[in-house]
Amino acid sequence: MSSYDLRDFIRHAAEAAASSPVAPEPEPSRRLSPLAEEIVAAPVKPSYSPVVLAGVVRLAECLLVALTGIAVHWLYLTGRQGYSTAYFVAIPTVAALTVVVFQTLGLYHVGVFRSFVAQSVRLFGGWTVVFLVTLAAFFLAKMGDHFSRVWLVTWFVAGLGALLAGRILLSFATRAMTRAGRLDRRTAIVGGGEAAEELILALTAQPDSGIRILGIFDDRNDERSPDVVAGYPKLGNVDDLVDFARRTHLDLVVFTLPISAENRILQMLRKLWILPIDIRLAAHVSKLRLRPRAYSYIGNVPVLDVFDKPIADWDLVLKWLFDKIVGSLLLILLSPVMIATAIAVKLDSRGPVFFRQKRYGFNNELIEVFKFRSMYVDQSDATAAKLVTKGDPRVTRVGRIIRKTSLDELPQLFNVVFKGNLSLVGPRPHALHAKAENRLYDQVVDGYFARHKVKPGITGWAQINGWRGETDTEEKIQRRVEHDLFYIENWSVLSDLYILAATPFALLKSENAY
Template sequence: MSGIDFRDMLGKVAGLNGSGPGPARPAAPDMAIPRQARLSPVVTVGLVRVADGAILVASGAAVHGAYLSTTLGFEWVYAFAILIVSALALVAFQAAGVYTMGALRSFFRSGATIAAAWTLVMLALAACVFFLKLSDQFSRVWLVAWYAAGLGGLLVERFLVGRYVTAMTRAGRFDRRAAIVGGGQPANEIIRALQTQPESGIRIIGIYDDRDDARSPSLVDGYAKLGTVSDLVEDARENPIDLVIFTLPISAENRLLEMLGKLWVLPIDIRLSAHASKLKLRPRSYSYIGTVPVFDVFDRPIADWDHVLKWLFDKVVGSILLVLCAPILLLAAIAVKLDSKGPILFRQRRYGFNNELVEVLKFRSMYVDQSDATASRLVTRGDPRVTRVGRFLRKSSIDELPQLINVVFKGNLSLVGPRPHALQAKAQNRLYDQVVDSYFARHRVKPGITGWAQINGWRGETDTEEKLQRRVEHDLYYIENWSVFFDLYILLATPFALLKSDNAY
């Protein structure tokens, strides 16, 4: 089961936008932890692994510098040994199971395991030195001192990491907020399976089901039914939800497709509980939440290390571009000020990640008394609302350059991503989300200054439904195929795409 396969099937149920307001429903429990405040266990464990390697390399080099450098100078054989032994130690630590959130929280358990693994690695090194008759190549004092310094550094690091991870766990910073879709006995089984694993990191917020209370009780194992799947979509826009677990059987294909048709536009992980399936597959066929087997349906795009890489790309490259473009920004600001009365910058609220509203900065390109903050009327060729300087700025896309401030300082835009659209933007007098059923799926990632659609010619006016459809198709392709190299390619291709600016005015 893959996300792409499901999306092909979801085409059959396109157009499901949820129902209107219904009767009052129970309020979800407190989910006040901001989405951006959640810490990734994957990234945390990875950083600890990097820190372990750095400590071992640094301690080996420090002991060599303090004890041997004055007499022997730098020798490559020591550098080679430090790198190889440190790498082997990380492999041993991984095999010993010290790179889990549970191990990070337990200093005494992980400390003892690390001490044993590091001792075995150093004993193996000593054995190699002895049997290969390399004792004249390595100082025994250096070996013993590195062993002691490395172990001491690792234990101090694990003590500090343990205190930090424990504190963050108690604060709920590692929790994945999960919603259960489907009630009754299957929901009860998955809830109890998760509750028996206190280290799963799952915090269940409630249950959602399209069935009435006669078929789906309002309370399952202490968790309230908070509404329908349409209500879940609404709640996920207001509160951070990381994971949705379906308890429906695979045989309920039509119900699954109908519900997935509403949920896949959200930036969340979607899993199908294997508890609800009578089909028993090999263990490797499943992914696991703790020890609970599930089928992967959709994954949140650009998560964990991908999120870190994209953040670094935006900050580093964005800062460089901001410095390089500073003269252009200055000249454009002067031109705007001299051309017409009003502020230099135009601030407009647009849809950002997960439909959150963000304030986007642009050079003002319209007369102040004719500005359209909600973009209820699209700019057309020869639009009299556009100033003389504004026409050039829009044609060249220089009016977008202040958004580098959004990227570098505010963090609500990326360099590359689906372009943020204005609140009342329309195609053929219909709001964008009314034209394209999968429109909100483009908001599963942070919007960008430029994007895959823009360099492929789908920029400027969206006066027809077909133009908007093609733009959204390109945006979704970008989300599904993201990589740092893809971002770099789009960024490098953008200046050449601007030379073909027939649709920009």
């Protein structure tokens, strides 16, 4: 059985369990233990992705090697030989080869970044190998006469010096980030007893694991689940963990329960899968032995992947850049339309041009979104306790037009570009008290809050597939959530581009928008 098969099995089993009737999810006002409240109240500095950090170092060293080669050429050869195509093929090739060799030697791991001595020995060996391979290639291709030997030797020495200097700075920066907790993965352990103790001891024995354990959560209250395990306190049960993860930054949850406890695991996953965190099942004490590729590793501890953050590491960077760049362009291009709309709103009825509304954002946090006001001021419904229906007397004349065409949503570009709490594309943020058939959305759709695993968006997959506007029936909100979850699981930059391009055409079908 491969890792994907096992993860897929667990996931589908959890989804099947989630289809049975259950009580509504706990309210966010749940009271945590005093120690958990203390952790929640403590300020958390933004963390950096080790994957992105390693990628930035790769790019920086590739550029450093290339620029060093160009600089040596400019200083020594430009006045003597002029520019030769051979040099400008060789330089980027050597730069790319350097990254490949360093990667093979394990030089792009955060643990290595911290120690300059460990880096320098391997780096010297790797850089020497790069030049030996380069010289061999020149010899076999009979191109030795095309290159200056002085240039090669000088580049070797200058490049080595530049790389070592860069690694000195990197080691200082990495240690500083480590001390500040900027590279930590904030982790919660689910399950107590000996299995949890063995896992914690294994993780804490590895200073480079990047794991910061916050505490333990377990539904049991007997001798198998003591209040303190390996020096870490029990902070509550799994329901408490859901609220804990809503109120403080959490990256990872590790289950220490045996795979044989399938029902317990699925019951807990049913509550936790809605969170934007990685979920792993510890395999260090499991008697089940799979192929090495079936496992991923936290440090040296084998784990089975159950759920991943839907958008993380470089994907998160790409989506952020997409939102900022495309959002800024749209804001500039649509500014005449927005100005005209603002004037129309102001002339049509008394009151402000903009309307601010509290909505649920990423990880259920409350955000404030901007809209053009479409209702009379004295009849505005900030919490959307009552859905807007066809011919609703609360809506102004201009309001009917801008709601039909979704022009009222354009100020949310300010949220995307300046506040950063919305994306261009994502599940639409719903108002706090939005209802379908007199029931709150999370009471209608089991696992509704899973749509908050990513930032909400101005438009989304549900909207271009006809599920925009009024959600007066349970089926409409069910279908909208289904489309939102499909988007989250299948996200890509290309999908965002497609949804943006399809949105104007979807707006032509406005029979459900009032």
